[in-house]
Amino acid sequence: xxxxxxxxxxxxxxxxxxxxxxxxxxxxxxxxxxxxxxxxxxxxxxxxxxxxxxxxxxxxxxxxxxxxxxxxxxxxxxxxxxxxxxxxxxxxxxxxxxxxxxxxxxxxxxxxxxxxxxxxxxxxxxxxxxxxxxxxxxxxxxxxxxxxxxxxxx
Numbered sequence: 440x441x442x443x444x445x446x447x448x449x450x451x452x453x454x455x456x457x458x459x460x461x462x463x464x465x466x467x468x469x470x471x472x473x474x475x476x477x478x479x480x481x482x483x484x485x486x487x488x489x490x491x492x493x494x495x496x497x498x499x500x501x502x503x504x505x506x507x508x509x510x511x512x513x514x515x516x517x518x519x520x521x522x523x524x525x526x527x528x529x530x531x532x533x534x535x536x537x538x539x540x541x542x543x544x545x546x547x548x549x550x551x552x553x554x555x556x557x558x559x560x561x562x563x564x565x566x567x568x569x570x571x572x573x574x575x576x577x578x579x580x581x582x583x584x585x586x587x588x589x590x591x592x593x
Contacts, residue, residue, distance in 0.1 A: 471580070472580070475493065477493035477587070478491070480560075481564075482556060482591075484559050488552065489553050491586060492543075493544050493551075499538050499575065500537060504573045508568050509567065510566055516532075516533070516550075517550055518531050526547075563587075566588060567583065567584075568585075
């Protein structure tokens with residue numbers, strides 16, 4: 440084997456290693472938070488508000504600070520809880536995502552409100568959701584998903 444051929448093979452191996460390493464770093468950076476079981480409650484004509492739900496799991500301590508979707512003019516993160524015998528709902532600035540612990544956005548707790556929905560969201564459709572997550576250092580990232588639409592009453 441000539442010196443030039445050995446050098447070329449060595450260069451190819453180095454290039455493959457560097458590309459593989461960069462791919463691993465990129466995937467690792469985006470793998471901090473996963474979203475599962477994302478769904479949106481369908482609407483009826485003239486209904487302008489609905490809810491979105493999901494389970495978020497983070498590999499490190501982080502917090503959910505916003506959610507975005509093109510199907511609503513306003514999107515807010517809310518918390519429902521029972522106080523003095525009455526169910527109350529209020530907007531919150533963030534939802535803590537403790538490392539390794541699934542956090543469920545569901546009715547009766549933290550959830551996402553989609554307000555200013557311009558047209559009915561029909562069962563069986565998909566709704567794009569972007570979850571904005573902030574890590575412990577203040578760096579924000581977006582985790583995108585397609586939420587399935589469930590009919591009213593589910």
